Amino acid sequence: MKVWIDQDLCTGDGLCEEIAPDVFTLLDDGLAYVKEGAKVYATAKGNPQGAEGLANIPDNQLDGVIESAEECPGECIFIEP
Numbered sequence: 899m900k901v902w903i904d905q906d907l908c909t910g911d912g913l914c915e916e917i918a919p920d921v922f923t924l925l926d927d928g929l930a931y932v933k934e935g936a937k938v939y940a941t942a943k944g945n946p947q948g949a950e951g952l953a954n955i956p957d958n959q960l961d962g963v964i965e966s967a968e969e970c971p972g973e974c975i976f977i978e979p
Contacts, residue, residue: 899954899955899960899963899977899978899979900952900953900954900955900977900978900979901921901932901952901953901955901963901967901975901976901977901978902932902939902951902952902953902975902976902978903922903929903930903931903932903951903974903975903976904974904976905929905930905931905974906974907972907973907974908929908930908972908974909971909972909974910924910928910929910930911970911971911972912924912930913966913969913970913971914930914966914967914969914970914975915930917962917965917966917969918959918962918963918965918966920933920956920959920962921933921953921955921956921959921962921963921966922966923938925938925940930974930975932951932952932953933953934953934954939951939952939953952978955977963975963977964977
């Protein structure tokens, strides 16, 4: 499964980073982004949508990613098969 964040909806609360820090990170712009290891899916204009902005979810992180999506106040976390 894969995950991406719509930065236009992100409120920057950081709950996702608290719940699943191996998958989500907040950058200097105050918004959350997805990551795979050291690779953060971000550009100067935010997270590219589509395949470039999708991060693979490690099996051991899936529950945390689902919880992050459910708890997110901005409803900006999207999980795809």
